[in-house]
Amino acid sequence: MTTTRDTHAPDFLAGDEFSIPTYRVLSQEGRLFEGAEAPELDRDQARRIYHAMIATRVLDERMMAAQRQGRLSFYMQCTGEEASVIGATAALDDADMIMAQYREQGALVYRGFSFDEFMNQLFGNELDYGKGRQMPIHYGSRKLHYMTISSPLATQIPQATGYAYGQKLAGGGQCTIVFFGEGAASEGDFHAALNMAAVHEVPVIFFCRNNGYAISTPSIEQFAADGVAPRAFGYRMHVIRVDGNDILAVYRATQEARRIAVEHNKPVLIEAMTYRLAAHSSSDDPSGYRSRKEEEAWREKDPILRMRRWMDGQGWWDDEEEKALQESLRREVLETMKRAEKRPPPPLDSLVTDVYADVTPALQHQLDALKAHIRRYPDAYPRGARSLDPGLSQGDDAASDKGGA
Amino acid sequence: MTTTRDTHAPDFLAGDEFSIPTYRVLSQEGRLFEGAEAPELDRDQARRIYHAMIATRVLDERMMAAQRQGRLSFYMQCTGEEASVIGATAALDDADMIMAQYREQGALVYRGFSFDEFMNQLFGNELDYGKGRQMPIHYGSRKLHYMTISSPLATQIPQATGYAYGQKLAGGGQCTIVFFGEGAASEGDFHAALNMAAVHEVPVIFFCRNNGYAISTPSIEQFAADGVAPRAFGYRMHVIRVDGNDILAVYRATQEARRIAVEHNKPVLIEAMTYRLAAHSSSDDPSGYRSRKEEEAWREKDPILRMRRWMDGQGWWDDEEEKALQESLRREVLETMKRAEKRPPPPLDSLVTDVYADVTPALQHQLDALKAHIRRYPDAYPRGARSLDPGLSQGDDAASDKGGA
Amino acid sequence: MPTMNMLQAINNALDIAMAEDEKVLCFGEDVGGFGGVFRATSHLQEKYGRARCFNTPLVEQGIIGFANGLAAQGSVPVAEIQFADYIFPAFDQIVNETAKFRYRSGDLFNVGGLTIRAPYGGGISGGHYHSQSPEAYFAHTPGLKVVVPRNPYEAKGLLLAAIRDPDPVLFFEPKRLYRAATGEVPEEDYQLPIGEAEVTKEGTDVTLVGWGAQMEVIERAVELAEKEGISCEVIDLRSILPWDEDSVAESVLKTGRLVVTHEAPRTGGFAGEIAAAIQDRCFLYLESPIMRVTGLDTPFPLTLEKEYLPDHLKIFEAIRESVNY
Amino acid sequence: MPTMNMLQAINNALDIAMAEDEKVLCFGEDVGGFGGVFRATSHLQEKYGRARCFNTPLVEQGIIGFANGLAAQGSVPVAEIQFADYIFPAFDQIVNETAKFRYRSGDLFNVGGLTIRAPYGGGISGGHYHSQSPEAYFAHTPGLKVVVPRNPYEAKGLLLAAIRDPDPVLFFEPKRLYRAATGEVPEEDYQLPIGEAEVTKEGTDVTLVGWGAQMEVIERAVELAEKEGISCEVIDLRSILPWDEDSVAESVLKTGRLVVTHEAPRTGGFAGEIAAAIQDRCFLYLESPIMRVTGLDTPFPLTLEKEYLPDHLKIFEAIRESVNY
Numbered sequence A, B: 001m002t003t004t005r006d007t008h009a010p011d012f013l014a015g016d017e018f019s020i021p022t023y024r025v026l027s028q029e030g031r032l033f034e035g036a037e038a039p040e041l042d043r044d045q046a047r048r049i050y051h052a053m054i055a056t057r058v059l060d061e062r063m064m065a066a067q068r069q070g071r072l073s074f075y076m077q078c079t080g081e082e083a084s085v086i087g088a089t090a091a092l093d094d095a096d097m098i099m100a101q102y103r104e105q106g107a108l109v110y111r112g113f114s115f116d117e118f119m120n121q122l123f124g125n126e127l128d129y130g131k132g133r134q135m136p137i138h139y140g141s142r143k144l145h146y147m148t149i150s151s152p153l154a155t156q157i158p159q160a161t162g163y164a165y166g167q168k169l170a171g172g173g174q175c176t177i178v179f180f181g182e183g184a185a186s187e188g189d190f191h192a193a194l195n196m197a198a199v200h201e202v203p204v205i206f207f208c209r210n211n212g213y214a215i216s217t218p219s220i221e222q223f224a225a226d227g228v229a230p231r232a233f234g235y236r237m238h239v240i241r242v243d244g245n246d247i248l249a250v251y252r253a254t255q256e257a258r259r260i261a262v263e264h265n266k267p268v269l270i271e272a273m274t275y276r277l278a279a280h281s282s283s284d285d286p287s288g289y290r291s292r293k294e295e296e297a298w299r300e301k302d303p304i305l306r307m308r309r310w311m312d313g314q315g316w317w318d319d320e321e322e323k324a325l326q327e328s329l330r331r332e333v334l335e336t337m338k339r340a341e342k343r344p345p346p347p348l349d350s351l352v353t354d355v356y357a358d359v360t361p362a363l364q365h366q367l368d369a370l371k372a373h374i375r376r377y378p379d380a381y382p383r384g385a386r387s388l389d390p391g392l393s394q395g396d397d398a399a400s401d402k403g404g405a
Numbered sequence C, D: 001m002p003t004m005n006m007l008q009a010i011n012n013a014l015d016i017a018m019a020e021d022e023k024v025l026c027f028g029e030d031v032g033g034f035g036g037v038f039r040a041t042s043h044l045q046e047k048y049g050r051a052r053c054f055n056t057p058l059v060e061q062g063i064i065g066f067a068n069g070l071a072a073q074g075s076v077p078v079a080e081i082q083f084a085d086y087i088f089p090a091f092d093q094i095v096n097e098t099a100k101f102r103y104r105s106g107d108l109f110n111v112g113g114l115t116i117r118a119p120y121g122g123g124i125s126g127g128h129y130h131s132q133s134p135e136a137y138f139a140h141t142p143g144l145k146v147v148v149p150r151n152p153y154e155a156k157g158l159l160l161a162a163i164r165d166p167d168p169v170l171f172f173e174p175k176r177l178y179r180a181a182t183g184e185v186p187e188e189d190y191q192l193p194i195g196e197a198e199v200t201k202e203g204t205d206v207t208l209v210g211w212g213a214q215m216e217v218i219e220r221a222v223e224l225a226e227k228e229g230i231s232c233e234v235i236d237l238r239s240i241l242p243w244d245e246d247s248v249a250e251s252v253l254k255t256g257r258l259v260v261t262h263e264a265p266r267t268g269g270f271a272g273e274i275a276a277a278i279q280d281r282c283f284l285y286l287e288s289p290i291m292r293v294t295g296l297d298t299p300f301p302l303t304l305e306k307e308y309l310p311d312h313l314k315i316f317e318a319i320r321e322s323v324n325y
C-alpha cells in the first residue's frame, strides 16, 4: 500500500499542481542563455551533427519536390524537427538501438545511411533492403542499429521496452531510444510500454516529438494536459522537457537520459517541444487546419538556423562551407535518385520470401502458379515479367517503367 | 505549445516530486479523526448503506460455501471492499450508470437487486436476465442502471467514457461511474479512457479499487509508481485518493466527484486503497503468494466493523438488530438459492437469440439442425432436450440436473 | 439524379442520417474540423456542431470503446477508423465487446446503434499498412454484420441501412474507388438491404461472387469471358456477415460452376467459407471445383502489387479453368 | 517413461528449453512466482531467476509488444496469454507486427524467436470468455505459425519445436485436457515437426480431420462409427498454419469422404479453408460433400454448452451422413 501521508480534508488535486519546465540552452540568436551551460561538444562532433541536419533538410526538400513531380509515390519530411532527432541520436552510442516512428530520417543520416541507401528504399528497387515491400520512408538498417519502420503507430514503443530488456540481460551496456509523436502517445501501447519499462527497470529512452499536430489534429484535441511529460509521474519515471529546436538542450538532455538508463537501468521520458514545419506527408495540405501565421512564427525558430548561428559564433562554420555543402548535397541527391530510379524492381520471388524463414510449400506453389500466369500475359505485368527468371534480367534496364511505386 | 516556464539546468524530475495523500475520516475505532468532518448522512441512508454491506458479506460467505460444496461452478467475493463499492454507489444518484469490473456486487445490493435476482444469474436458470450465457457473478440490471459484467478487463473503462458522453448530450444530469482494479488499470483501454474523458470533458468517475493484488500479482509488480492516482496528472484530471475501508471518506469523496463531474463536465479519478480479503475467486488459493500475517493485518481493518462501530456511536444500530439481520439474510440466501437451483435452464432457443436483434436464417437453420439432433439423442442432452418444445417443459422440474453450471 | 463519387455518396449518407436523428454522431481521427483524411466527413462539424462530429485522440481501441459505450447508452455512433489496417488495436473491443454485448446481457443492453466505417483494400500503392482487406477476421465473429459497397449508389444506401440497423455493422469502404467510382445517386434518403446479395448480371455457364472493389475487377474479367462465349452470372454479396447463401446456391445450382474472389490472402479468407458452404449445398450439381482467386498468402506488397492482386486476368483464367475442367 | 499430464509436459518442455538456452525467457500475467494460473510455469522462476521468468503488468498488448522487441533483439521469449479469449488486445501486435516483421524489413530484423502460449477451448463451464477457440483469426495471417497439441506427448514435442522454430509460433493449449489428459512422455528433449499432420488411425471409408482437444472427441465418434462397420481414417493436423494439405488430400483421395471438426463457430472457421482446398484438390474423388461439425455461429454459451459443442454424437452423425450420402 502507498506510504503517503493522511489528510482529513476531501481536497481534489486538479491535475496541474506541478508544472514541468522546458530546458533550453541556446537562444534563437545562437547564444547561450544566461545560466545555461553548453554540453561538451567538440568541433568535429558539432560539425557531424550540423552536417546531418543540413543533409536531412536537403534530402527532404528534394524528395518532396520529386514527389510533386510524380517521380515518387509518397514522402514525409523531418523539417523543423532536425534538432530533436539528430541531437538525440548524437548523444547516444552509435550501437544503441533506434526505434523510430517515421519522421526520423535525420537519425539515419547522422549514423551514415547513404543517399543511395535512402533512394533504394524510396524507389523500392532491387537494392532496397526492404525488397520494395513497404511505402517510401520505411527505412531500416541492421548495421546502423535502426529498426525498420512500421506504419502502425506506437507499436514500436513496447517493442523498445522489450528490446532494451534484452540489452540489459545481454549486459553490453547498450540502450534503446524510441521516437514517437505526441499523437501516437495516445495509443494504448504507449501506456503499456512506459509502465512495463518502469516496473522491469529497462534501459530505454522514450523520446516524444511533440510537434503540435497529429495530421490535422492539434495537440489540444489530443490531450487536456500540459503536454506528454506529466505522464511520467504516473509511472514514477525520470522525465525532462526540452526545447526541441535547441540542439544543445536536446543533446545534453539525451546524454544525461542515456546515463540514467544505462547506469541505473531506469527508463527516461523526454518530451521535445517542436513543430512540424512541413505538411504531415505528401498526401496532406495543412492549409485546411492551421494558419500561415502560426507556421511563420515557427519558421523563425528553425532549429538549423539556430545551430548555424551558434556554429558561426564558435568559429566552426562559415558561409562558404555552407554553400559548398548545400551544393554537393543537392547534386548527390539528384544523382543517387537517378541511379535508384533506373534500378530494376526486386525479383518476383521476393513476393513470397521472408514471409517465413523458409518458403513454405504452399507459398512456392502460389508463386509457381503466378509465374505461369505471368508467362501467359507478360505485357500485363512488365515488372513481374522481367524478373521471372532472375538470372536473365540483370542489367536489362530498358523494360523498367518509370520506377516509382 | 506548453506555457510552462523555461529552465536552463538539465534537471530530471524523478517522478515522485508530488505525493498524493490519502483522505481519511473514520478511524478503525469508528471515531472521526481530529479535523475530519463527517459527510451529511442521515440515519436512514446510513442504515441503507450498512444493510447493503452486511447483505453483501453474507451473500459472499454463503455463496463461496455453496461453491465449495459443488453447488455452484464459480464465485467471486467483494469481501474487504464493501466500503469502497457501496460507499461510492450510495453517493451517486440511483439513476447514474454503474459499469463494474466483477467484484462490485455490493453496488447491486445497495440499489435493490434481490437475492432471487442474484441467484438466477449465479445458477444460469431460465429467469437469469443473461439467459444463462455467462459465468456466475456476471450480473446486469437495466432497471438499476448496472451494466452487465463482461470478463475482459478494462474494456468497460472507455465504454464508460462513451456512455457518459451520451449522458452529457442527453442533458439529464446523470453521470457514469466505472469501477476497476489496479491490475486492470495497466491495460491500454485505461489510458484511452482517461485521456478521452479529459479531452472531451465527460461526466465520468473512474473509481480504482486498489486492493493490492491482481490475482497473484502484487501491485509492486503492476506499477512502479505510488499507486494509480498520480496518473491523473498526465491527463489533467481531478483526483483524490481515499482510504477504501473508510465508508465516510469514500462516500464524501464520491459525492464531491459527482458534483465535479455533473456540474462541470469534468472526469474525476478516485483511488480507493483497500485489500482483497478473500481469494481472487473460487479458483484461487492465495496462500501461494501472500502471507497469513498480511491478511490478518488487513482483517483488522475490516470496513464493515469500522462502520458498525461508528453506527454504534451514533446510536443508529445495536447488537440485536445485527443478529436479526444476519439471521434473516442467511435464511433468505438459502431459500433463494434452493429456489434458483430448481428452476429449469433457459430454453434451447436462447442459444441463438440475441446474437442479432432478430435470429438470422442461418442461425435458425443451425438451431433446427441442433433440435433434430437432440431429438435423436435426448438422453445425451437432458437440459437441451427438456426445452426442445418450450410450451411443454413449464413446471416440469423433475428432469433438471443439479442446476449448477 | 446527381452524379457523385463514392466519398460524396458516403458524405451525403452521413449528412442525411445526422440531419434526421440528433443521436447520430460521427467521430474518429481527423474526422472533425478537417473532415477526415479522405474527407468523408467534410462539413459535418460545421453543420452539426463539435459535439456531434469531432476529432478523437489517436487511439483506435479508445474510439471503439467509447463508441460501444455511446451505443449502449442509446446514441447512434458512426466511428471512423482511418484505415482498415489500423482497426486491429480495436479488435478486442469489437470481437469481445461489440459482437457479444447483446447476447451476454440477454438483451438488457446492446450496441446495435454502432456503425464502424473504415477504408480498406489495395491498388493505391499503399503497401502492407494501407491496403489490407480484413473482412474475414470479422466475418468469423457472430454478432457483427460486415458490409462492403461496390459503388457510390450502393455505398449511400447500404451506409444508411447500416446506421439504422439494429445490430452493430462494420462498413468497409473500397478506398481505391473513393474518387475513381462515380455514378448517379439519388439525393433522397433510401436504404439497401443488409444480408441480401444482388445478381448484377445473369448468365448460365459460371457464377462469379465477390464484394466491394473486386466487383469492378470481376466485370472486366467477365467482358473477356463473354467474348469467348462464356455466359457469366455475377453476384455482389454486399454483406459477408450475414451472407446470402441462398442466392449463391441458387445461382450455382443453375450454372454448376463458381469462382469467388477477394483481395485478402487466400488461407482463411472468406472465399473459403463460401466454397465450403456451396460445395455442401450444391454437391451434386457442381461440374468443376469451386475456384478461388485471391491475394497470395503474404503480407500485402508494394512494388509488386500488380502481380499480387487478383486482377481481371487471373479471374478470367479461373473462369476458363472452371468451364474447361 | 514417466506419465505426465499436459501441464506437466508443457512445464517440462519450458524447463528443458530454459536450461538449454539462457536466451529463453518466460513471462506473462501471474507467470512468475505463482507459476501461472494453470501452473504451467511452476518453479521456473525459482530455477532460472526473476530476470528470466517473471510477472508482467496486466496488459496483453504490452506483453506481446515487449515480446516482439525481445525477439527482434535476439532473445527467445515465450509469452503466456492467460486465456486465448484475452489475446485480442494484442491482436495488432500479433497481426500487424509479429506476422510482418521479417517480410517488411527484408529479413533485416525478425521475431522468429517468439512463441506465444495460450490456453484455449471449451468444455470447462467457462462461458464466452474462458472458452473461445480463436485459431482461425490467426490462420488468416501469413507470417504466423499456429500449433495445437492434442495430448501431453505432442504438447512437449511441439512446444520445444515451436520455441526453436525460426518463425513466430502461436501455441494454443487445450485447457480442458491440461489435467484430464495424461500419457507417457519421454524425459529427454525431443521435437515434433511443425507443418506435418499425423495420421493417428488408418481407415478406408471416411477421413476425419481435427486438432487439439477435438481429437479426443473424434476418437469417441470413430468408436461408434467403427461399431457400425465404417472404417475411419483420422488425421491430427497439429498445426493449422501452415497446414498439411498434402496429407489430407492423400487420405481423401483414398476415402472419398471428409469430415472436419472444430469448436469455433462455423462461419469463417478453419474447417471452411480445409473444405475449400480439398474440394479443389480432390474434386473428382469426392463421394459426398465435405462436412463440417463445429460450434454454432454464436458467442460461446454457458448453461447450454453441452448442446453447443461439436461432440462425438454430432461427429458420428456427420460420418453417417457422409457415408450414406
Ligand SMILES: Cc1ncc(C[n+]2csc(CCOP(=O)(O)OP(=O)(O)O)c2C)c(N)n1
Pocket: A103, A151, A152, A153, A180, A181, A182, A183, A184, A185, A209, A211, A213, A214, A215, A276, A280, C029, C058, C060, C082, C086, C089
Ligand atoms: C495505429 C494507427 N492509427 C492511425 C494511423 C494513421 N496516421 C499516420 S500518422 C498519424 C498522425 C501521427 O501523429 P504524431 O504521432 O503526432 O506524429 P507526427 O506525424 O506529428 O510526427 C496518423 C493518425 C497509423 N499510422 N497507425
Ligand SMILES: Cc1ncc(C[n+]2csc(CCOP(=O)(O)OP(=O)(O)O)c2C)c(N)n1
Pocket: B103, B151, B152, B153, B154, B180, B181, B182, B183, B184, B185, B209, B211, B213, B214, B215, B276, B280, D029, D058, D060, D082, D086, D089
Ligand atoms: C483482458 C484480460 N486479461 C486477463 C484476464 C484474467 N484476469 C481476470 S481477473 C485478473 C486480475 C484483475 O486484477 P485487478 O484489476 O486488480 O482486480 P481485482 O481482482 O483485484 O479486483 C486477471 C488477470 C481478464 N479477465 N481479462
Ligand SMILES: [Mg+2]
Pocket: A181, A182, A183, A209, A210, A211, A212, A213, A214, A215
Ligand atoms: Mg505530432
Ligand SMILES: [Mg+2]
Pocket: B181, B182, B183, B209, B210, B211, B212, B213, B214, B215
Ligand atoms: Mg486488484
